[in-house]
Amino acid sequence: MTFTSLHRGRTAVALGGACTLLALVSCSNGGNGNGPAPTSTPPAATSASPAAARIVIENFAFTPANLRVRPGTKITVVNRDSVPHTVTAGDKAFDTGNIAGDATATFTAPSASGSYSYICTIHPNMKGTLTVS
Ligand SMILES: [Cu+2]
Structure with missing residues (x-):
């Protein structure tokens, strides 16, 4: 100690x-008139936002059924069926609510890492897993 x-x-x-x-x-180097070169390129801003991801619902199934995303990723859900579906996490960490047939919804992945299983509340046999890491 x-x-x-x-x-x-x-x-x-x-x-x-x-x-x-x-x-x-x-x-001692400052007085010779050769200052540092001006920096003309601003830092790139594209890496600041998390990547986008997509879940497609077709024939009463989520594709991909297992999706891995970064925390806070914006996820687009495309419903290609003619009936409404939802993407609802078991612990309500996310919930799109009803997505009408041929409609699109978005939700934001949780900021906490983990494996989130979700269902369609209208058709609970529809299951998927969102892994945040
Ligand atoms: Cu459904």
Whole structure:
């Protein structure tokens, strides 16, 4: 315990010395007129939003029946049947409500990782699993 804190103290002092040295070096380089090149490209924003995913309902079945997505992914549900269906998690972590025949709905995947089994509340024999990881 004591040894560890002593060691950490010395490391901090050593690092502080290194920082001071670095600051002095960059100071002496500052006066020659050659500043750093201007950065013209802004950081890409496309990676900020999670990828989109899709579940298709056809012939009273979810496709794919097992879907793996990142947390918070926007998931589009396409109902290709002529009757309404739902995508409802067993613990109501997500629920599209009724999706009319030939209609589309979206929901957002939970932010917590896990395996979420879901059904169609109108046809409880329709089952799927959404894995968030
Ligand atoms: Cu259904």
